Amino acid sequence: MEGGLETELSPLASPAERRTAFRIFHRLPFRLETRKSPSKPLTDELCNEEEHNKTTETVDDEKFEADNDDESRNGQRKEEAQLNGQLVERTDILECAWHRRQEEADDAELQAALESEEEQERKVALGTGSASASQADLGEKIDIYGNVSKRAPNDFEHISTFTLLSVYFSWMMLLLFAYLREILKRIGIEDDKSNKERPELKNFTPLFSDFESLYQRNCYIRVRDVFERPIASVPGATVDIIDRISYDGNWTYVHPGSKTNVINIGSYNYLGFAQSSGPCAEAAAESIDREGVAMCTTVHERGRSVSQHRLEKLVAEFLGVEDAICFSMGFATNSMNAPCLVDKHSLIISDQFNHASLILGCRLSGASTKVFKHNDMKSLEKILRDAIAYGNPKTHRPYKKILIIVEGIYSMEGSICNLPGIIALKKKYKAYLYLDEAHSIGAMGKSGRGMVEYWGCNPKDVDILMGTFTKSFGSSGGYIAGSKVSFELFRKSYLIFSARNQPPASEFSHRLLQQSDVPSNRTANLHFHEYHYGQRRHY
The missing domain is CATH 3.40.640.10 (Type I PLP-dependent aspartate aminotransferase-like (Major domain))
Incomplete structure (x- = not known):
């Protein structure tokens, strides 16, 4: 197969192009089937056919055979030219081979689906029950540990369009009011409690981007009391947190000195082994x-x-x-x-x-x-x-x-x-x-x-x-x-x-x-x- 392809490629491609095409072609996990070149010259074969036709067939048969030979030769030449062009342009041959393999895989999947439908109809006709059919649809498979696998990848990750639009709308409204509050702070209507940049540092590179600063001042600060809770115990199944109170919208906190024991659901201690005893x-x-x-x-x-x-x-x-x-x-x-x-x-x-x-x-x-x-x-x-x-x-x-x-x-x-x-x-x-x-x-x-x-x-x-x-x-x-x-x-x-x-x-x-x-x-x-x-x- 390799020799035949190289012979067909040589009239249309330079040696460098042939090497590039073959280097990529031979690394594929599959091979593209082609028709080998005839071992005998076409002229000798045509002469032998004409002599044989003259001695064994009539003139009408000779004309009919000649027409068929011309058509087959023309078709063969077109196929050879197309294949040679694909070999020179490696992208074409890869896509051609890949699509061909995909078509074969689709045909195999279609055949398997038809066979499974026929098998399911046969089971229903025999009265095996819907339970066995639904169990077969689960695709049960016993793994190397002896467990039965019934899992569908990414089944739980899909969300509805309504939920998606609701979340986007909520974020848009939150950011819209954040920009509105920034405008009110600049004109002096709302009090700005954030840290101010000193005048001598005005020409320095900013530590945060404009959006990060906007988000931290107007969005994160509103829910800051949920995060950054100081812990006063071992992070086990339950944890003691230090109580704190804010009177200025979570900008500053006051600690009264008390503690609260709460369930710890905010750590990586999944199995509860991070304890001081045991x-x-x-x-x-x-x-x-x-x-x-x-x-x-x-x-x-x-x-x-x-x-x-x-x-x-x-x-x-x-x-x-x-x-x-x-x-x-x-x-x-x-x-x-x-x-x-x-x-x-x-x-x-x-x-x-x-x-x-x-x-x-x-x-x-x-x-x-x-x-x-x-x-x-x-x-x-x-x-x-x-x-x-x-x-x-x-x-x-x-x-x-x-x-x-x-x-x-x-x-x-x-x-x-x-x-x-x-x-x-x-x-x-x-x-x-x-x-x-x-x-x-x-x-x-x-x-x-x-x-x-x-x-x-x-x-x-x-x-x-x-x-x-x-x-x-x-x-x-x-x-x-x-x-x-x-x-x-x-x-x-x-x-x-x-x-x-x-x-x-x-x-x-x-x-x-x-x-x-x-x-x-x-x-x-x-x-x-x-x-x-x-x-x-x-x-």
Whole structure:
């Protein structure tokens, strides 16, 4: 096939164009079927046919055959010219091959849909009942953990048009009155209690933009009493807050000296482990007597502590992977490890709503970054397909590595990533996957192993598993987990110059992951998270 295509391309394309077209063409995960060139010259074949026709057929038959041969040759030449043009213009051949494959996939889906409808009609005719038919529509699938999956991606994220318009209208009215109050403050009708800029600093660069200042003075200040509440206790299931009173519209506060015990729903302490008593807190206190509060050195100088080494082994065992590395800061786990995975010859495909730490890591890596729509598999596949087909638009060379970065649970939206769909695209286009489970680890899955367990996926299908101990585990720091071979790269990178994880935090997390003394209320919280998201995602 390769030799035939090259022979057809040579009359219409230069050697450089042929190499460019074939270099892109051979990297496709599929091949375009073409008709090979005839092995014999067309003139010899026509002569043989004419001699044979003269001896075996009549004149009318010869004329009929000649007309058919002319038509077939003309059609073949048109096909060859069209194919040659497509090979020269690589965009045309990629689109042609892709549309052809899409048509075949659509035909297969249509055939499967017709067969399923016929099967359902047959079941109804046999009297199997509507319950079994509805159960089949759920698409039940038993995962590797033995759980039954009935989840529909992004089913809970759609909102009605009325709700959308109501929210937009409320924001428009809020901003409209904010600008109106700014006008009243400038003309002196309303008292302005905000900080004033000194005259000698008037020509300096402003610290905030005009809109940020407007929003803070007129919108945020009205609900400031809900935020920034000073805490006077351990941030457990309940917390003591210091009472305060404002007489000037939340510009200033007066503290009467009393406290109020309230339910804590404003922290990342999902399972309630951040307490001053219990087996985890006692283990952390004992580690202070053995190893101190901090090691006061880098990994390069004195290596890892015993508690950190035990914690890394337990994290890898807990997640079902080969190796893990623990860090002293969750934000830096994302922002500093991305440059170790990719370089300027790589491509990062990031979700639209990824965390700020992931965005900073993408910028520090120096790699090309493209953003796909939130949880949109079609948008992700289009970017993957274009990246493989066209390569780097600056250098016109193929990317050496493609890394997909997503979150398990998106902290600001509360949505869940479509992990099975992302893994399928990752395998299809031979990309790498980085999964941030900062908010999902410990809080999702029947045993708290995050979105991988929740979806019933194989942990080895995710190249880099990232998580933090500051959320569900009630400690501090973060981790990354994956294969042992790839993690040798991390251990020889900037990690040797970083501070080691604090022994009390490592011991606290290690004691928690052992799960030997986990109270029943923690397990109930975990099951509540599983049930809550499961109900929102069922058909």
